[in-house]
Amino acid sequence: MQNDKLDNYLRTYRKKLGLTQREVSFLLGCYGPAKVSRYERTGRIPDLKTIFAYEAIFQKPARELFAGIYDRAERETRRRVRQLVSRLRKRLESPALARKIASLREVAEGGPEDLRYEPFTNQ
Amino acid sequence: MNETQYRQLRVLAIDPHPRGFGYAVFEGPLCLVDWGTKDVRQDKERVALERIGELVRRYLPTVIVVEDCAHGKSRRNARVRQLAQRILAVARESAVEGRAVPRAAVYRTFAGAGAGTKYGIATTLVRAFPELMVRLPPKRKPWQTEDSRMSIFDAVALGLTYFRRQRRSGRPRFQDTLPRNTIRRA
Numbered sequence: 001m002q003n004d005k006l007d008n009y010l011r012t013y014r015k016k017l018g019l020t021q022r023e024v025s026f027l028l029g030c031y032g033p034a035k036v037s038r039y040e041r042t043g044r045i046p047d048l049k050t051i052f053a054y055e056a057i058f059q060k061p062a063r064e065l066f067a068g069i070y071d072r073a074e075r076e077t078r079r080r081v082r083q084l085v086s087r088l089r090k091r092l093e094s095p096a097l098a099r100k101i102a103s104l105r106e107v108a109e110g111g112p113e114d115l116r117y118e119p120f121t122n123q
Numbered sequence: 124m125n126e127t128q129y130r131q132l133r134v135l136a137i138d139p140h141p142r143g144f145g146y147a148v149f150e151g152p153l154c155l156v157d158w159g160t161k162d163v164r165q166d167k168e169r170v171a172l173e174r175i176g177e178l179v180r181r182y183l184p185t186v187i188v189v190e191d192c193a194h195g196k197s198r199r200n201a202r203v204r205q206l207a208q209r210i211l212a213v214a215r216e217s218a219v220e221g222r223a224v225p226r227a228a229v230y231r232t233f234a235g236a237g238a239g240t241k242y243g244i245a246t247t248l249v250r251a252f253p254e255l256m257v258r259l260p261p262k263r264k265p266w267q268t269e270d271s272r273m274s275i276f277d278a279v280a281l282g283l284t285y286f287r288r289q290r291r292s293g294r295p296r297f298q299d300t301l302p303r304n305t306i307r308r309a
Contacts, residue, residue, distance in 0.1 A: 004183075006156070006182065009156065011157055012155075012156050012157060015157070015158070015254060016254045018254070018257050041181070
């Protein structure tokens with residue numbers, strides 16, 4: 001029953017700032033609002049430069065602006081980390097390997113407290 | 124429904140009016156994700172339902188909330204009443220829970236904030252969600268027709284009333300107790 005996050009919240013943050021798509025397209029250095037509309041409708045994922053421009057405009061980290069994409073990427077990465085840990089555990093033990101496994105376990109469990117993702121809120 | 128589920132519940136509230144409809148999308152009661160109006164001029168019911176379908180596909184809500192036009196004091200015209208019923212049918216077809224909230228419940232929800240009129244509710248909502256300020260129309264004079272932007276505020280008020288009733292009732296939601304696609308009045 002728990003909803004997955006939307007792929008992106010670009011439209012929400014744009015409307016919160018009271019900007020039009022045309023104004024955002026100017027800020028991003030695009031030629032018209034069509035591209036902004038496609039980004040918001042998730043038909044197109046912006047390139048890295050545009051993502052940083054969005055961060056600068058909305059003053060929010062990319063993982064909050066693209067919360068759904070971030071959540072999926074994080075889940076898939078954690079799954080692969082667990083796979084890697086189980087593969088590494090089959091090797092002969094050494095202090096370096098033990099350290100690597102401990103680090104990877106921390107990543108699989110969500111990383112250190114100060115690096116954990118704060119979910120999107122309106123507050 | 125636990126606290127996390129309540130705070131992440133995605134609700135699409137729709138307020139149909141004679142010239143289209145207003146909508147508001149929530150993720151929990153504190154987070155307004157999207158809001159606006161859709162103007163419909165011709166073939167009103169079909170076009171309105173198409174646009175509502177687009178919103179449902181884009182936001183994948185858990186619940187769609189509309190006004191309960193069958194409630195005793197509702198003064199909605201016949202076409203809007205029918206559209207509200209069709210919206211609930213769209214919800215059923217999309218495997219989304221449909222809820223009808225009576226207007227009286229909306230007034231009760233905002234009575235505590237001292238808002239006894241539609242405009243009073245709208246100004247209360249602007250205090251809670253300042254981003255709605257730019258969409259607040261001037262106060263209507265008795266001889267004027269209602270500004271279509273008021274339907275945004277009606278939709279937001281419907282959504283918040285739904286959340287409040289969920290919180291107060293504390294009862295399990297329909298997915299936990301009833302077969303899927305069952306529509307109950309909130």
